[in-house]
Amino acid sequence: MSLSVEQSASWNDDGFVVLPGFVSTGQISTLTDRIGELIAAFTLSPGAATTIFSTTEQTHAQDEYFLTSGGTIRPFFEDGAFDTEGNLQVPMDRALNKLGHAMHDLDPIFDGFSRTPELATLATDLGFVDPLLLQSMVIFKPPHIGGEVICHCDHTFLWTEPQTVAGFWFALDDATVDNGCLWVTPGGHHQPARTRFRIDGTGTTTDVIDPVPYEMDGLVPVEVEAGTLIAFSGLLPHWSAPNTSDDSRLAYTLHMIDGTADYLEDNWLQRGPDLPLRGFG
Numbered sequence: 001m002s003l004s005v006e007q008s009a010s011w012n013d014d015g016f017v018v019l020p021g022f023v024s025t026g027q028i029s030t031l032t033d034r035i036g037e038l039i040a041a042f043t044l045s046p047g048a049a050t051t052i053f054s055t056t057e058q059t060h061a062q063d064e065y066f067l068t069s070g071g072t073i074r075p076f077f078e079d080g081a082f083d084t085e086g087n088l089q090v091p092m093d094r095a096l097n098k099l100g101h102a103m104h105d106l107d108p109i110f111d112g113f114s115r116t117p118e119l120a121t122l123a124t125d126l127g128f129v130d131p132l133l134l135q136s137m138v139i140f141k142p143p144h145i146g147g148e149v150i151c152h153c154d155h156t157f158l159w160t161e162p163q164t165v166a167g168f169w170f171a172l173d174d175a176t177v178d179n180g181c182l183w184v185t186p187g188g189h190h191q192p193a194r195t196r197f198r199i200d201g202t203g204t205t206t207d208v209i210d211p212v213p214y215e216m217d218g219l220v221p222v223e224v225e226a227g228t229l230i231a232f233s234g235l236l237p238h239w240s241a242p243n244t245s246d247d248s249r250l251a252y253t254l255h256m257i258d259g260t261a262d263y264l265e266d267n268w269l270q271r272g273p274d275l276p277l278r279g280f281g
């Protein structure tokens with residue numbers, strides 16, 4: 001077991017567990033350096049330059065660029081990053097919303113970081129029988145331009161029957177209320193998902209299961225130091241505010257599902273047969 005009695009209770013009762021110091025300073029430097037290399041290697045085509053990622057409006061969801069990104073490493077940008085002609089308004093590292101969504105399979109550095117014995121043990125402790133690493137992202141949340149992420153649960157986007165998805169959120173910077181840390185609703189994972197986002201024809205749709213929006217009053221901030229891992233249930237409502245500070249709020253996230261459950265064919269994230277999902281092996 002890698003979790004204390006208190007940490008296991010937090011996972012079961014609250015739907016999340018906070019593990020300070022899970023990532024070493026050296027690992028943070030390695031990832032940060034690699035992120036810099038990946039950014040430097042991107043060249044923006046005019047098409048990509050006008051693809052602006054918005055989690056508030058979800059207009060990106062109609063874009064093939066997003067729907068075909070499950071087996072790639074691809075940049076997504078914040079609203080306001082470009083002018084109307086597609087010119088960056090700020091330096092690249094201040095314009096990015098995220099990289100996604102197969103860092104853990106396509107990049108050797110992120111592969112190694114995502115497949116450690118410590119994380120495999122944690123997955124077992126959290127109840128995974130056949131953990132499969134489904135989705136990874138580098139989330140930038142840059143100062144001043146990094147926008148809100150609306151309150152949601154990840155089961156909405158990565159649906160298995162039964163629900164098995166869990167998120168692993170690695171803080172690569174200190175995360176505070178000012179720079180847009182995670183906010184969660186403790187215990188909110190005991191309720192079912194209220195929406196389901198899925199493929200519908202060539203686009204996407206959101207099925208409304210319960211029209212009542214999540215209670216914003218129940219959210220509490222989870223301020224953590226760099227190196228902390230926050231693991232949370234796919235049913236846990238979470239939200240983050242815009243980054244209004246001068247500090248970056250870099251994070252790496254990994255989403256895991258259990259191979260014993262059915263991953264639905266109309267989930268937005270689909271990977272072809274040339275890139276099958278893998279666990280820790």
Ligand code: FE2
Binds near residue numbers: 152153154
């Ligand atoms: Fe999320």
